[in-house]
Structures are given as structure tokens and as C-alpha cells.
Amino acid sequence: GAVVSQHPSWVICKSGTSVKIECRSLDFQATTMFWYRQFPKQSLMLMATSNEGSKATYEQGVEKDKFLINHASLTLSTLTVTSAHPEDSSFYICSRGVLNEQFFGPGTRLTVL
Amino acid sequence: QKEVEQDPGPLSVPEGAIVSLNCTYSNSAFQYFMWYRQYSRKGPELLMYTYSSGNKEDGRFTAQVDKSSKYISLFIRDSQPSDSATYLCAMSELGFGNEKLTFGTGTRLTIIP
Numbered sequence: 001g002a003v004v005s006q007h008p009s010w011v012i013c014k015s016g017t018s019v020k021i022e023c024r025s026l027d028f029q030a031t032t033m034f035w036y037r038q039f040p041k042q043s044l045m046l047m048a049t050s051n052e053g054s055k056a057t058y059e060q061g062v063e064k065d066k067f068l069i070n071h072a073s074l075t076l077s078t079l080t081v082t083s084a085h086p087e088d089s090s091f092y093i094c095s096r097g098v099l100n101e102q103f104f105g106p107g108t109r110l111t112v113l
Numbered sequence: 114q115k116e117v118e119q120d121p122g123p124l125s126v127p128e129g130a131i132v133s134l135n136c137t138y139s140n141s142a143f144q145y146f147m148w149y150r151q152y153s154r155k156g157p158e159l160l161m162y163t164y165s166s167g168n169k170e171d172g173r174f175t176a177q178v179d180k181s182s183k184y185i186s187l188f189i190r191d192s193q194p195s196d197s198a199t200y201l202c203a204m205s206e207l208g209f210g211n212e213k214l215t216f217g218t219g220t221r222l223t224i225i226p
Contacts, residue, residue, distance in 0.1 A: 004156070032211040041121065043201065043218040044157070093156050097210020100145075104156035 003027045004096055006105040013084055014113055021079045021108045023094030029074035030096040035067075038091040038107075050077040050094075084112040116140050119202055119217030127225050132189040136202035136217045139183065143215070145208035146178055148187045149201045151219065157201055161187065164208065192224045 007022045023033060031052045036044040048069050049057040056069035066088075068080040081088055089112045095104040119136045126132055134148075145164050149157035161176040163169045163185075169176045177186040189196055202217040 006156075034213075041218075041221075043117075043119075043216040044214075045216075046213055049213070091154075095156075097212070099210050100162065100208050101159055101210050102214060104149075104158070106156045107154065109154065 003098075003103045004094060004105040006092075006094060006108050008108060009106060010109040010111070012111045012113065015085055016083055018080055018082045019084055019110060021081075021092055021094075021110075023077045023079070023096075023105055025075045025096045028096070028098055030077075031074065033071060033077040033094055033096045034102070035069060035077070035079050036093045036095065036104075038093060040091075044093060047079075052077075081110065084110070086112045088112050114139055116143075116215050117202065117204060117217045120220055121218050123221040123223060125223045125225055126192060128192060128194060130192050130224075132187075132192050132196070132222060132224075134187040134189075134200050134202075134220050134222070136185050137183055138185075138204055140204075140215075141183070142206045143204040144180075145205045146176070146185050147203040147205075147214070148174075148176055149203055149216075151199045151201060153198075160200075194224045194226050197223045 005024045033050040035047045038044045047062045050069045050071040052071045071077040091107050093107040095102045117138045148161040151157040163176045166178050166180045173190045175188040199219040199221045201219040203214045205212045
């Protein structure tokens with residue numbers, strides 16, 4: 001069964017609004033979780049590493065103030081896309097690692113009108 | 114030059130054929146290699162995980178690594194329509210689950226019944 005869940009699975013919002021995406025680790029506690037973004041027909045690009053109890057580590061070129069990450073508990077990380085614009089429309093996927101494997105959530109498709 | 118290169122396809126083959134998927138990489142620090150399968154609008158799921166140069170077999174799937182040429186392959190024998198998906202190669206330096214993965218662009222595969 002699924003070990004990482006995401007909510008919502010898809011969301012449509014108006015330009016300028018903020019959207020929160022939840023990522024839950026269902027079986028193990030996760031001090032570290034990852035957030036990826038995938039554009040159509042493109043690869044997964046790591047956006048940031050979410051660290052429980054501390055600030056997230058963002059990849060080069062990812063705006064910290066636009067993509068807010070909160071990892072307040074060992075089973076939940078949230079990604080908030082602030083002031084969303086159409087170019088933020090994408091497939092957002094989270095993951096968490098156990099031993100030498102990374103398990104991915106089912107993804108959240110964001111469409112900004 | 115991208116760190117990981119993968120032919121995006123699309124690739125269409127008849128049912129029962131042998132499928133060969135490939136990735137090349139430029140970063141010699143990559144030591145661990147993975148193949149993920151991603152169905153449409155779903156998160157990736159791990160198929161194969163390898164470290165050593167050579168072949169690793171799991172059922173109908175064989176992963177091949179040639180570190181000297183910086184080239185990895187995934188072979189699918191007796192391909193089935195259910196194998197239709199996007200296949201992504203991924204790489205890391207240390208092989209830990211809580212480590213950044215670098216993905217190829219993915220190859221979209223269709224198995225024709």
C-alpha cells in the first residue's frame with residue numbers, strides 16, 4: 001500500500017491566490033522529505049528538502065518566499081505556493097526516504113488560471 | 114550539458130518484444146542507479162536499484178550499469194501492455210534514501226497489444 005500520501009490530488013485556483021499541498025508519511029516518521037516539480041514531458045526537478053523542526057533547504061533558482069515549506073511534525077510536510085501564477089501550473093510530488101529507497105507520493109496537479 | 118541524459122521517446126513496441134531503455138550521465142560521483150516507473154498522473158515507483166557495474170535481474174527486468182562508459186540500461190523482456198508508462202532513470206552519490214536524486218527526463222513507453 002501507499003506509504004506517502006498527498007492532498008489534494010488536483011487543484012485549480014485563480015492567479016494571485018495561495019495553494020497548500022500536504023504530504024504525509026504513512027508508515028515511518030520522516031525527519032526529511034523532498035518536494036519535486038514535474039512539467040509535462042519533463043523530468044522531476046528537486047525543489048527543496050524539507051527538514052522537520054528546521055528551515056527547508058531550497059535548490060538553486062527556487063524562490064523561498066514563493067514556495068513555503070513547513071515540516072512541523074514527523075509525518076507531515078506542507079508546500080504552499082503563494083501568489084500563484086499560470087507558470088506555476090505543474091505536477092508537484094513529494095517523497096521520503098527509508099534506508100536506501102525513496103518513496104514518492106501520488107502527486108498533486110496544480111492548475112493556475 | 115545535463116548531468117543525466119535520457120531519450121524522451123516516445124517508444125512504441127509490440128507486445129512480447131524486448132525493450133531497451135538507456136541513460137547516460139556525466140557526473141562520475143554518481144555511484145547508485147535507479148529505474149523508476151511512472152504511470153500517467155501518478156508518482157514514480159522504484160523498479161530497480163543498482164550499484165555495481167554489471168547486470169541485475171528481477172523477473173522480466175534487467176538493469177545494466179557500465180560505470181566506465183557512464184551508461185545505464187533497463188531491459189524489459191516479454192513486454193506487456195501493463196508496462197506502458199514513463200520510465201525514469203535516477204542517480205545518487207551515496208545511495209541513501211534521504212539523499213537528493215538526479216533524474217533523467219523519462220522515456221514514454223507504449224506496448225501495443
